[in-house]
Amino acid sequence: MMLFSRVRGLPVMTPGDANRLGEVRGLTVDSAPWRVTSVRMARGRLRRGAVVPWSALRAAGPDMLIVRPAGGPEEVAAHHELIGSRVLTECGEERGTVLDAAFDPVTARIEAVLTTRGELPPGRLLGLGDHALVIRTGRAHHQA
Known part of the structure; x- marks a missing residue:
């Protein structure tokens, strides 16, 4: 099991060449069937936001998240912040x-x-x- 609080701040990397895409800022939850649907991350020096569908993750570990190379657009659920609600x-x-x-x-x-x-x-x-x-x-x- 992983905690939301432990995922926040982790680097988001690509496999193989290990390019850093950004840093996890939060997780989006879908209330039916209560699962994480996407990762919200900050990218670059200006900290522009980006969203990666959870289905695009290859691995989630205690030190980083690894995403597969970008494919076609995927639908991302609306975001509601769980932590602090x-x-x-x-x-x-x-x-x-x-x-x-x-x-x-x-x-x-x-x-x-x-x-x-x-x-x-x-x-x-x-x-x-x-x-x-x-x-x-x-x-x-x-x-x-």
Whole structure:
């Protein structure tokens, strides 16, 4: 498992010649089926932004991300920032703030969301928007 906080700042490299494309600034999450869909990175001295689809990654490790050479355009999901988001129940009750998230670097699936009030399994997650991460209120609402 990898943590979002540990990926931020990692270099994004090409295979073989190991050209540095940029540095990870964040990860984009798709709330259906709760997986990382793309890497947002800063490039060059002016720190221009770029987005790389997670499907373009060849490897994700503790020291760098390696992307395959650019191909045709791929659709990238809209970005909503998970880290720092407020956590609300489906009833609108405040449940803290997202501190970090753990994901599987091979499948890109979110394994857990770490909040100021504890850890949330992916089964409790309902949606992520501009204003908050929305969760189920408890185990009674959890669907297997």
